[in-house]
Amino acid sequence: MMTHQAPTIPLPKAWNQHVKSATLHVISLAQYATSCTRGWAADGINPHVRQKAEVDRLQQVFAVVNEQLRIISARMKSIPAHGRPHYKSMERMAILELKAAxxxxxxxxxxxxxxxxxxxxxxxxxxxxxxxxxxxxxxxxxxxxxxxxxxxxxxxxxxxxxxxxASETATSVVNENEETSPKSDTTETGRIVTAKYRNHVWHVDLTVVPMLGGFWTTWLPFALPQCWPFCWWAAIVLDHHSRRCTGATVFTTQPTSESVRRFLWRTIYDAGATPKYIICDKERQFWCGGFKRWCERRGIKPRFGATAASPSSSGSSRR
Missing domain, CATH: 1.10.10 (Arc Repressor Mutant, subunit A)
Structure with a gap:
């Protein structure tokens, strides 16, 4: 069967200069139209329209400032660390103030x-x-x-x-052994869980979502409390076969094992199915007798670790 290749059309001369000029003209035209529309909205009678215009202006300023920071950061990263200029004392104090804020x-x-x-x-x-x-x-x-x-x-x-x-040598040796060893050796141990169908293997994980850039503060213990209003505790249930987020919720404080079990029961009820395996870590919410008994009553096998299909299972749920 013959394959038809697309004809190669030569680009005209000075193509790069024309593209640059067209891009700048488009941005200037968009800025002109946005300014006219925003000015009309700012002078309007409706307060909601004026508020929308102010929000739109602040969003544009935020986007422009982020682009400026990206350009400056790219320039600084291109310079070797020992060749970068040092900050003066006033600039260092400003950095510490921004860090505290x-x-x-x-x-x-x-x-x-x-x-x-x-x-x-x-x-x-x-x-x-x-x-x-x-x-x-x-x-x-x-x-x-x-x-x-x-x-x-x-x-x-x-x-x-x-x-x-030694770690690199050990890793290479392990990889060679895995390549030479038959596949049945790993499956006979029964330690690897592979998702074969939907709602077969679930992964549940807890993660902290800070409201600011972190938890650092200037007084002991040099960390903000990991609770609201400084952060959220997010619980996520991920189905490994379909890569679908089966359930999610947030807590204002670090949840207890009972809270996590209630969340899992609601997720099972909403999904209309009970998983055979639940992958989780060894946090106190999961590594306790109450959680293991809860899983045993519902025919669920808790596994602590990663799956064969996704070794970085906790990282995928955090993303």
Whole structure:
């Protein structure tokens, strides 16, 4: 069977310049029309129309400011970290004020050292047992790594760190074993749950939805309470076969196991079906005798972990 290819039409000269000019003209024309319409609405008699015009103006300002921040952030990210300009003292104070106003939280503390630092300290102690924490700190300081003696002592009391390259080697070995081993070996263990039809496997998860950028604050314990009005607690039930959100609800505070069970019962009633498996984590709402007995009475098998079809099941429900 012959396949007909679309004819290639050469683009005219100066095509890029024409496209740029047309784009700018379209944006300017849209801005002109929007300004005229918004001005007519702002002078109107109806208060709802005036309020709508003000909301539309604020939304446009918000979109323009976000675009400006995106351009500035892209420019700063293109510059190496050691070549970026330093903030002055007044700008640093303004950043802290903005952090306090938005409640920004860091995913990793600033003073947390990476794993290779822990590995280096523990290896020095294993290779040279006579070296104390002060001598280890001095040795690393000569190499350019500044650690306090208390930090070295805390690292030595922690569990032994593994070789950074060991995880990659172990992962490659596991992948090779999985490729060479037959598929029946994994299914015979009975530990993998695969969704075969709709309402066969459900996943339930709880997540915190902050109202601001995070939970950071300036007073002890340097975190806002995880309850309303600072955040919502969202509970989501996801069907793994159809990838459909079967049920969802919100709580003002961290829900108890009884609240989660009532939510699951309402979801089962609305869906008109009872799942065979429920995938969840080991939070206190699920990892308790009441939840296990509730599942047993309804013929549900609770499983704690991920499914074969979706190893990152908790991440999909959060998204």
């Amino acid at each position: 938005r409640g920004w939280s860091r995913t990793q503390p600033v003073n947390k050292f990476p794993d290779f630092v822990r590995y280096a300290v523990q290896r020095l102690k294993n290779v040279c047992p006579t070296m104390g924490k002060v001598k280890i700190a001095e040795t690393l300081c000569r190499a350019g790594l500044h650690l306090g003696k208390t930090t070295v002592g805390r690292i030595l009391k922690e569990s032994p760190a593994t070789d950074p390259n």
